[in-house]
Amino acid sequence: MKTKTIECDILIVGGGMAGCGAAYEARYWGRNLNIVLVEKAQIERSGAVAMGLSAINCYMGMRWNENTPEDFVRYTRNDLMGLVREDLEFDIARHVDSTVHLFEEWGLPIIYDQQTGHYKREGRWQILIHGESYKPIVAEAAAKAVTKVYNRIMITHLLTDTSNPNRIAGASGFGVRDGTFYLFRAKAVIVAAGGATHIFRPRSVGEGAGRTWYAPWSTGSAYGLLIGAGAEMTQMENKLVVTRFKDGYGPVGAWFLALKAVATNAYGEDYELKYKEDQRALYGNYVDAKPFPTCLRNDAMYREIKAGRYPIYLHTERVLDTREKEELGHEDFLDMTMSQTIVWASQNIDPKTTPSELLMSEPYIMGSHATCSGAWASGPEDVSPKEYFWGYNRMTTVEGLFGAGDTIGGSAHKFSSGSFTEGRLAGKAAVSYVMDHSDSKPEVSDRKGEELRKEIFQPMENFKLGRNLITKGTVSPSYLYADQAVVRLEKIMDEYVGGWGSMYTTNEILLNRGWELLTMLREDLAHIAAENLHQLQRAWELHHRVVTAEAVLRHTLFRKETRWPGYCYRADFPKLDDDNWHVFVNSKYDRSTGNWKLFKRPCIRLVS
Numbered sequence: 001m002k003t004k005t006i007e008c009d010i011l012i013v014g015g016g017m018a019g020c021g022a023a024y025e026a027r028y029w030g031r032n033l034n035i036v037l038v039e040k041a042q043i044e045r046s047g048a049v050a051m052g053l054s055a056i057n058c059y060m061g062m063r064w065n066e067n068t069p070e071d072f073v074r075y076t077r078n079d080l081m082g083l084v085r086e087d088l089e090f091d092i093a094r095h096v097d098s099t100v101h102l103f104e105e106w107g108l109p110i111i112y113d114q115q116t117g118h119y120k121r122e123g124r125w126q127i128l129i130h131g132e133s134y135k136p137i138v139a140e141a142a143a144k145a146v147t148k149v150y151n152r153i154m155i156t157h158l159l160t161d162t163s164n165p166n167r168i169a170g171a172s173g174f175g176v177r178d179g180t181f182y183l184f185r186a187k188a189v190i191v192a193a194g195g196a197t198h199i200f201r202p203r204s205v206g207e208g209a210g211r212t213w214y215a216p217w218s219t220g221s222a223y224g225l226l227i228g229a230g231a232e233m234t235q236m237e238n239k240l241v242v243t244r245f246k247d248g249y250g251p252v253g254a255w256f257l258a259l260k261a262v263a264t265n266a267y268g269e270d271y272e273l274k275y276k277e278d279q280r281a282l283y284g285n286y287v288d289a290k291p292f293p294t295c296l297r298n299d300a301m302y303r304e305i306k307a308g309r310y311p312i313y314l315h316t317e318r319v320l321d322t323r324e325k326e327e328l329g330h331e332d333f334l335d336m337t338m339s340q341t342i343v344w345a346s347q348n349i350d351p352k353t354t355p356s357e358l359l360m361s362e363p364y365i366m367g368s369h370a371t372c373s374g375a376w377a378s379g380p381e382d383v384s385p386k387e388y389f390w391g392y393n394r395m396t397t398v399e400g401l402f403g404a405g406d407t408i409g410g411s412a413h414k415f416s417s418g419s420f421t422e423g424r425l426a427g428k429a430a431v432s433y434v435m436d437h438s439d440s441k442p443e444v445s446d447r448k449g450e451e452l453r454k455e456i457f458q459p460m461e462n463f464k465l466g467r468n469l470i471t472k473g474t475v476s477p478s479y480l481y482a483d484q485a486v487v488r489l490e491k492i493m494d495e496y497v498g499g500w501g502s503m504y505t506t507n508e509i510l511l512n513r514g515w516e517l518l519t520m521l522r523e524d525l526a527h528i529a530a531e532n533l534h535q536l537q538r539a540w541e542l543h544h545r546v547v548t549a550e551a552v553l554r555h556t557l558f559r560k561e562t563r564w565p566g567y568c569y570r571a572d573f574p575k576l577d578d579d580n581w582h583v584f585v586n587s588k589y590d591r592s593t594g595n596w597k598l599f600k601r602p603c604i605r606l607v608s
């Protein structure tokens with residue numbers, strides 16, 4: 001196996017929406033810098049937008065006076081039950097329109113409202129696009145901006161400086177096609193490696209194994225890499241559960257907002273606001289927010305399901321009454337979630353005549369949808385209070401280490417456009433950082449490089465030695481495969497940390513037992529075997545998923561209240577408790593001892 005060492009000024013890990021934004025903007029400000037982007041897949045079709053999207057869910061429309069950044073802060077604050085970093089939300093909102101205008105300039109077809117001449121709205125914040133080719137269009141701009149794109153290289157570890165363990169120095173990884181070991185040395189690193197699926201057991205198992213709403217290749221690298229480098233994390237307990245079309249996981253936004261479809265219980269009753277007063281008793285006046293918060297909509301559905309009044313139906317058949325609407329409904333899935341169209345075809349569902357079942361998904365870990373897990377980052381200097389500002393926008397608590405998109409916590413509802421925008425903000429700040437520190441060059445020791453090389457390829461060694469002990473099949477006395485271990489992880493998280501199999505419910509005793517089981521799984525990771533490079537990639541994705549899961553569990557244990565019903569219920573603390581928990585839950589992992597430290601950070605209101 002060859003070794004390659006790459007020197008650069010700025011290293012971008014992950015070429016999804018945020019990574020592409022970082023690449024574009026870093027080049028704009030850092031004309032002469034050596035900017036490198038590393039992607040485990042192929043940026044033209046990588047990340048959550050690989051399949052395309054049918055809407056851009058974050059657009060203010062400021063040129064038409066549709067919304068202000070302050071409006072957006074109020075919306076996200078209400079939707080997240082009071083807890084968002086208002087400085088980060090505001091910063092996204094004030095810049096996101098310019099991002100969308102760039103997309104249009106680069107060739108993304110955005111749909112116009114013929115009467116107003118504005119972009120056609122799906123909802124207050126969402127606009128409609130013909131988005132099958134969204135990712136290739138965005139990726140082209142990023143590829144033109146950077147010095148070089150390294151496709152098909154999986155980053156496994158972030159590396160810190162030999163003399164300052166809290167200063168980033170680069171990253172290591174391997175070529176998933178040729179097995180080359182890579183050592184990237186960089187003055188600043190921007191992690192944009194997406195969210196996490198398959199932490200919790202998906203609803204689709206067996207014949208549908210692997211199907212999830214969020215991309216199965218969102219493997220928690222953003223969190224696994226950052227936590228391993230000692231970065232402070234926030235809101236990892238803010239798991240996201242989304243209401244989706246059953247089996248195909250088709251999104252619901254276009255149906256509720258653009259097509260104005262209604263969901264009912266099995267007996268035809270519109271249940272969404274039915275439990276408002278019961279919810280108020282537990283969760284306070286957040287129930288009065290408009291729109292009704294995402295987690296409370298889930299909670300209402302959950303109550304119907306618990307009462308046995310399901311299936312829940314989305315009445316597509318009541319709204320597809322014109323050719324235009326029918327096209328919109330079909331294009332929604334053909335652009336973004338083809339599996340739903342396939343489910344319709346294979347289950348004899350014609351949406352014009354038959355309603356579709358809705359169901360709540362398994363939990364995901366993300367920083368860009370109706371949730372805000374991720375790294376604790378500095379905000380912009382002109383907006384952030386001193387508690388939220390330490391020099392460079394979107395820099396984590398590790399010097400020179402930046403993040404964007406799903407990587408960054410505290411700022412929900414970024415979606416694709418906001419993630420690209422946050423990448424731009426991080427890219428610009430990383431250029432400042434490199435220029436301000438032009439005389440310092442972080443170092444990674446050669447010994448460290450050699451140790452990493454051995455560690456990264458160990459699963460292949462495990463396979464080579466251990467396979468001789470197998471007489472039949474895949475059950476080995478000395479190793480386990482990544483796909484066996486991921487099923488074990490999903491089972492632990494589902495049963496102890498509030499997955500769909502436990503009705504999203506957990507308590508302290510369950511969580512403590514879950515921790516014991518997770519610790520045993522962590523010990524067994526030393527015995528993962530990889531038969532080939534593809535399996536080696538699965539092995540490292542698993543590592544990142546397990547670290548992410550540990551953070552989720554520790555955070556869930558620490559927050560002694562139910563803040564987001566419909567996402568997770570602490571049965572031992574069933575109420576929302578603003579007196580004690582109107583705060584961010586943050587954590588720091590100590591890589592030398594393996595201990596987690598959890599603590600509170602203030603949630604400061606900036607917009608009235």
Ligand code: SFD
Pocket residue numbers: 013014015016017018019038039040041043046047048049053054055056057058153154155156192193194195213214215217218219221222251252253336337368369404405406407414415416417419420
């Ligand atoms: O409605 C490594 N999203 C939607 N956003 C919208 O704006 N409109 C919609 O209509 C959306 N819908 C939707 C969405 C997503 C999905 C899957 C569906 C439907 C079916 C959300 C956005 O897609 C999401 O917010 C952004 O994409 C987040 O951006 P970012 O950059 O944080 O994540 P990414 O795009 O997945 O990119 C991550 C990249 O990192 C790579 N990577 N590379 C090297 N080494 C490693 N170790 C790596 N680990 C990961 C990945 O390959 C990827 O390229 S709706 O349903 O909500």
Ligand code: AMP
Pocket residue numbers: 057123125126242243251252253254256257291292294297370
């Ligand atoms: P989804 O398709 O569920 O990912 O949602 C796409 C967008 O529509 C997101 O911005 C959601 O917050 C929003 N959305 C979805 N359903 C509703 C609803 N019933 N009411 C208000 N907003 C919604």
